[in-house]
Structures are given as structure tokens and as C-alpha cells.
Amino acid sequence: MKAFDYIIAGGGVAGLTLSYLLLAPEYRQKSVLLIDRQAKTDNDKTFCFWEKGENLFENLVSKTWPRAQVKGTEFNKSYDLAPYKYKMVRSADFYTFIYKQIADAPNFTVVQEEVQAIFDNGKVKTARQTYTGQYVFDSTLNYQTKRLYTPNTLLQHFKGLVIETKEPVFNADEVTYMDFSIPQEGDCRFGYILPFSENKALIEYTIFNQFLLDDSEYDKQLESYLRKLKITDYEVLETETGVIPMSDYPFSVKRSKQVFQIGIKGGFAKASTGYSFLRTQRILKKLAQNLKEGKSPNADLPLQKKRFKNYDATLLRVLASGQFTGEEIFTELFKKNGMHLMFKFLDEETTVAEELKIMSTTPIKSFAKAFVNSLAAKPKAHSKFLS
Numbered sequence: 001m002k003a004f005d006y007i008i009a010g011g012g013v014a015g016l017t018l019s020y021l022l023l024a025p026e027y028r029q030k031s032v033l034l035i036d037r038q039a040k041t042d043n044d045k046t047f048c049f050w051e052k053g054e055n056l057f058e059n060l061v062s063k064t065w066p067r068a069q070v071k072g073t074e075f076n077k078s079y080d081l082a083p084y085k086y087k088m089v090r091s092a093d094f095y096t097f098i099y100k101q102i103a104d105a106p107n108f109t110v111v112q113e114e115v116q117a118i119f120d121n122g123k124v125k126t127a128r129q130t131y132t133g134q135y136v137f138d139s140t141l142n143y144q145t146k147r148l149y150t151p152n153t154l155l156q157h158f159k160g161l162v163i164e165t166k167e168p169v170f171n172a173d174e175v176t177y178m179d180f181s182i183p184q185e186g187d188c189r190f191g192y193i194l195p196f197s198e199n200k201a202l203i204e205y206t207i208f209n210q211f212l213l214d215d216s217e218y219d220k221q222l223e224s225y226l227r228k229l230k231i232t233d234y235e236v237l238e239t240e241t242g243v244i245p246m247s248d249y250p251f252s253v254k255r256s257k258q259v260f261q262i263g264i265k266g267g268f269a270k271a272s273t274g275y276s277f278l279r280t281q282r283i284l285k286k287l288a289q290n291l292k293e294g295k296s297p298n299a300d301l302p303l304q305k306k307r308f309k310n311y312d313a314t315l316l317r318v319l320a321s322g323q324f325t326g327e328e329i330f331t332e333l334f335k336k337n338g339m340h341l342m343f344k345f346l347d348e349e350t351t352v353a354e355e356l357k358i359m360s361t362t363p364i365k366s367f368a369k370a371f372v373n374s375l376a377a378k379p380k381a382h383s384k385f386l387s
């Protein structure tokens with residue numbers, strides 16, 4: 001059985017971010033095995049996030065936007081984001097950049113194998129063989145894993161098209177962050193537009209609910225959205241689909257003394273937005289530092305604070321209850337609080353006073369009730385979270 005100091009199971013955002021951190025000279029004496037079932041080369045995800053400063057992969061940011069628009073049927077506002085910028089990293093650039101460096105690192109081994117089981121004692125069984133690690137970092141989440149689903153879990157599911165138009169139709173300085181001016185069908189549905197230039201953009205149709213659509217239904221909705229935008233003459237260059245669990249499941253990083261769950265599997269995605277790209281960097285920087293200092297990998301990780309967990313659980317509860325459409329909740333939140341305060345809140349950097357102000361701009365009775373229920377709720381924890 002081949003033994004390694006660290007086994008990284010899953011080479012997506014979390015696995016590669018951790019790999020990148022472990023490429024630093026201080027870890028050169030450590031043997032690292034990276035396992036993924038796929039050769040990660042495709043541009044399967046367009047990672048976006050807002051930030052004021054710079055992140056670990058600033059060199060991979062291929063587009064930034066200084067402005068963002070939020071739209072509803074009777075609301076349309078364009079926000080100057082400064083001091084924030086909305087940024088984009090293409091997954092193909094991210095995967096290529098990190099895999100290339102790993103290939104040159106003598107202490108790294110990369111295998112393309114299916115992980116079948118991970119045991120508490122650090123053994124990892126793949127379709128070909130069994131490895132053993134002093135520590136295993138596992139991000140091999142399957143979103144269909146039943147145990148992920150609490151009654152309030154929503155799926156953020158979407159399909160996007162990168163299109164090129166003959167005529168210049170986009171404002172390349174402004175992202176459409178949420179466009180609720182589309183039929184809500186009793187759910188939370190919105191358009192999301194990332195214009196790369198005046199005639200090239202990623203246009204996404206996104207839903208937060210509990211049921212996926214047939215692929216043809218996303219296509220139908222996208223066609224109708226494009227017609228609404230008066231875009232009829234275009235060529236489709238790429239497609240992007242995704243499902244992100246938005247769950248109040250009590251994720252935990254530590255599974256055993258040797259096995260740690262990272263990425264979405266460790267609860268790194270914010271439940272109310274599904275964003276995890278930047279949070280993953282913040283958490284894994286501390287985890288890598290712990291390894292350097294000989295501490296337990298999960299010591300003092302900057303994970304989500306309890307009150308923000310409750311806010312996220314509250315929003316999921318209200319959305320899952322179907323009492324309000326996404327438009328009714330989100331357009332009011334942006335209209336009454338502005339983009340800066342909402343970004344600060346979603347970054348979990350607000351004060352309690354600011355949070356109370358934000359709460360007061362929601363349908364207060366329903367949110368207050370859901371908040372109290374989320375405080376009382378004890379979603380069942382699972383000591384193991386195997387997919």
C-alpha cells in the first residue's frame with residue numbers, strides 16, 4: 001500500500017487550492033497524493049466573486065467589472081461597486097495553472113482514479129488500489145448525496161450560454177447580478193449576465209428550488225430570456241451547467257483524527273449564495289498554516305459564525321416555504337440596503353446593528369418566525385459524510 005503524508009481526494013477548487021498552498025517550499029519534505037476521477041482541463045465553471053483587495057489567484061482574473069445591476073419587474077438599479085470589484089476566473093485557467101505547477105513538484109503524485117471509499121484511519125480506496133495518508137483532505141462531494149438534504153435545502157441550478165452577437169448589445173463594464181424580471185413560477189428565478197465585451201457574454205438562467213429541470217426546459221427558458229433582452233442574432237460558443245446545494249446541513253470539517261472534509265463537502269459554500277471560491281482560499285490558508293505549525297488541520301479555521309449560519313438558514317426556510325418569490329425578497333433587500341451593505345453582509349463582515357437594519361427590510365414577520373425556528377432547529381449531524 002502506498003503511503004503519503006497528505007492525500008487530497010478531489011482536485012477541484014478546494015483540492016487544487018490546497019495543493020497550490022502546499023507547493024510552498026516549507027512543505028517540500030511532505031509527500032502529497034492528489035486524486036481526481038477527471039482530467040481537469042475543461043472550462044466547466046466560471047468563478048466570480050466580489051472583493052476589495054486581491055486574492056491568491058489574482059493572476060488568473062480574466063475580467064473585472066466596476067458596476068453591477070439588479071433588476072425586478074418594477075425595479076432596475078445600476079450600482080457603482082467601488083471599493084469592490086466583481087471578478088472572474090475561468091476554471092480552465094485555474095485547473096491548468098495549478099496542475100502545471102504540481103506536475104513540476106517532485107513531492108506530488110497525481111492519479112486519475114475514482115475514489116470508492118475513504119476510511120477514518122486515513123486509507124483511501126480507489127477503483128485501482130488503496131493508499132494511506134497521515135492526513136486525508138476530502139472534497140469528493142456528490143450533490144445527490146441523500147444525507148445532505150435537510151427539509152430546507154435548496155438547489156441552486158442553472159444553465160448558461162456564452163454567446164457572441166453580431167451587434168454590440170452588452171455594457172462590458174456592468175454585470176447583471178440578479179435579473180428577476182422573468183417569470184418567477186412561484187420560485188426564485190433570475191438571469192445572470194457576465195458581459196466579456198460589447199458582443200460576447202455568459203447569460204445564465206438560475207433557479208433556487210428543490211427540483212431540477214430537464215435540459216430542454218433550461219434551453220427554453222434561456223431562449224425566452226434572450227428574446228426578452230432583444231437578442232436574437234447570436235452564436236453559442238460554450239455552455240455551462242451547474243447544481244450547487246444550498247443547505248443548512250451541519251457540515252463538519254473534521255471527520256476523524258486523520259480525515260478532513262474540505263470544499264462544499266466541508267461546508268465552505270455559503271448556504272444562501274452558493275459562493276465558495278474566495279471562502280475556500282481563506283479557510284485553506286489557515287489549514288495549510290496549521291500543517292506547517294504541526295497543529296491539527298482544523299484548529300481555529302475561519303469557518304462561518306453561528307449567527308450568519310442562522311441568517312442563511314432563515315433565508316433558506318423562507319424561500320423553501322414558498323411564501324414569497326425570490327423577486328419579492330431580493331429586490332427589496334438590494335433596493336433598501338444597497339449593494340455595498342449587501343456585499344458586506346454576504347461577506348459576514350456586518351455589525352449586529354447593520355444586520356438588524358437588513359432584517360427590517362425583509363417581510364419581517366415571516367423572517368422573524370423563520371429565524372426563531374432556525375435557532376431552535378437541530379438538523380441531525382452525521383459523523384460520516386460519505387458520498
Ligand SMILES: Cc1cc2nc3c(=O)[nH]c(=O)nc-3n(C[C@H](O)[C@H](O)[C@H](O)COP(=O)(O)OP(=O)(O)OC[C@H]3O[C@@H](n4cnc5c(N)ncnc54)[C@H](O)[C@@H]3O)c2cc1C
Nearest residue numbers: 010012013014037047048114115140242263264275276277
Ligand atoms: C457551474 C458552477 C459555477 C460556479 N460558479 C461559482 C462562482 O461564480 N463563484 C463561487 O464562489 N462559486 C461558484 N460555484 C460554487 C463552487 O465554488 C464550486 O462548485 C466549486 O467547484 C466547489 O469546490 P469543491 O472543491 O468543493 O468541489 P469541486 O470543485 O467540484 O471539486 C470536487 C472534485 O472532486 C472530484 N470527485 C468527486 N467525486 C470523486 C470521486 N468519487 N473520485 C475521484 N474524484 C472525485 C470531482 O471530479 C471534482 O474535481 C460554482 C459551481 C458550479 C457548479
